[in-house]
Amino acid sequence: xxxxxxxxxxKVTEKGKDVELRCDPISGHTALYWYRQSLGQGLEFLIxxxxxxAPDKSGLPSDRFSAERTGGSVSTLTIQRTQQxxxxxxxxxxxxxxxxxxxxxxxxxxxxxxx
Amino acid sequence: xxxxTQSQPEMSVQEAETVTLSCTYDTSESDYYLFxxxxxxxRQMILVIRQEAYKQQNATENRFSVxxxxxxxxxxxxxxxxxxxxxAMYFCAYSPWSTSGTYKYIFGxxxxxxxLA
Numbered sequence: 001x002x003x004x005x006x007x008x009x010x011k012v013t014e015k016g017k018d019v020e021l022r023c024d025p026i027s028g029h030t031a032l033y034w035y036r037q038s039l040g041q042g043l044e045f046l047i048x049x050x051x052x053x054a055p056d057k058s059g060l061p062s063d064r065f066s067a068e069r070t071g072g073s074v075s076t077l078t079i080q081r082t083q084q085x086x087x088x089x090x091x092x093x094x095x096x097x098x099x100x101x102x103x104x105x106x107x108x109x110x111x112x113x114x115x
Numbered sequence: 116x117x118x119x120t121q122s123q124p125e126m127s128v129q130e131a132e133t134v135t136l137s138c139t140y141d142t143s144e145s146d147y148y149l150f151x152x153x154x155x156x157x158r159q160m161i162l163v164i165r166q167e168a169y170k171q172q173n174a175t176e177n178r179f180s181v182x183x184x185x186x187x188x189x190x191x192x193x194x195x196x197x198x199x200x201x202x203a204m205y206f207c208a209y210s211p212w213s214t215s216g217t218y219k220y221i222f223g224x225x226x227x228x229x230x231l232a
Contacts, residue, residue, distance in 0.1 A: 033219060042119075042206060042222035043160075056219065089158060104220060106152075106160035 002026070004107035006092050012113045013082055021077045021110045025094030032075050033104060034067060037089040046090075049075065050097065082114045117142045119209050121223035128197045129231050135182075136192045136226045138207030144168075146212035149183065149190045150220070154204040163205070166190065168212075194228075202230045 005024045013019050025032050034046040045059040049069045060066070064083075069075040079086055089111050093104040119140045128134035140149070151163040166174045166183050173181050178195045194201055207223040 035220075035222075040224070042121075042224040043208075043220070045219040045221070048219050059219070091158075091160065093160070103162055103165070105162075109158045111158075 004092055004094055004105050006090075006107040006110050008110060009108065010111045010113070012115060015084060015114055016081055018078065018080045019082055019112065021079075021090050021112070023075045023077070023092030023094075023107060025073065025075070025092070026096075026105055027073075028096060029094035029105070030072070030097045031095045031104075032069055033093045033095075034075070034077050035091045035093065036061075037091055037109070039088070043091060046077070079112075082112075084114050087112055087114045117144075117209060117211070117221050119207055119221050119223040121207055121226050123226045124224070125227045125229070127229045127231055128194070130197055130199060132197055133193060133195045134197055134228065136194075136205050136207075136228065138190045138192070138223055140188050140190065140207070140209050140221075142188070142209065142211070144211050148210045148212065149181075150208040150210070151179070151181070151190075151192045152206045152208060152222075153201075154206060154225070156203075160206070164192065197230050199230050199232060202228055204228075 007022045030051045032049045035043040037043050047067045048056040064080045067077045089109040091109040093106045095104045147168045149166045152160045153163050154160050164176045164179050180193045182191045204225045206225045208220040210220050
């Protein structure tokens with residue numbers, strides 16, 4: 001079956017512009033995660049959606065970052081008024097929350113470059 | 116706070132040899148999961164192996180095995196008979212066990228593995 005997909009693969013934007021990054025999780029997966037991977041760093045948790053529960057936004061670095069998940073499927077991460085320090089690879093993952101299946105399946109990421 | 120530390124930014128191994136990647140973590144939880152993920156140049160993270168903290172037996176997956184030392188909070192990855200395709204960034208990750216299911220992972224900063232022909 002299809003894995004997690006993300007679009008666009010690469011995005012170059014000017015400082016101050018807004019960007020939207022999209023994630024399509026694996027069909028049937030109830031949990032969806034966004035991570036940020038800055039150059040030379042590990043993955044930094046941003047936000048987590050689980051079914052219809054309120055999302056865990058504890059990792060969002062500022063109020064310029066927001067995310068939504070429509071219909072329990074596709075998710076969009078929005079960064080407003082982008083800054084150069086927002087340049088990173090943004091990774092999305094999904095997992096199936098039945099029993100003790102904890103594996104997160106990752107997408108290929110979106111490389112964001114803010115000039 | 117829960118943290119994951121990978122102290123080796125880069126490692127090299129000769130093809131067909133064995134290499135061990137180190138990972139330590141800090142937590143006050145007794146139940147949790149540990150993972151090793153591989154990230155090739157394609158950027159797609161691939162699960163290599165996982166370990167449930169309540170299991171005494173070290174996890175193995177073909178050429179990949181772990182040395183899980185719960186008391187020492189250590190979780191190293193051993194790659195045997197290294198292959199050129201093993202070259203990648205390797206990330207160690209921790210996840211607390213939650214009654215609601217899975218939760219956010221905490222990742223280390225990664226170890227870049229080079230495999231020499």
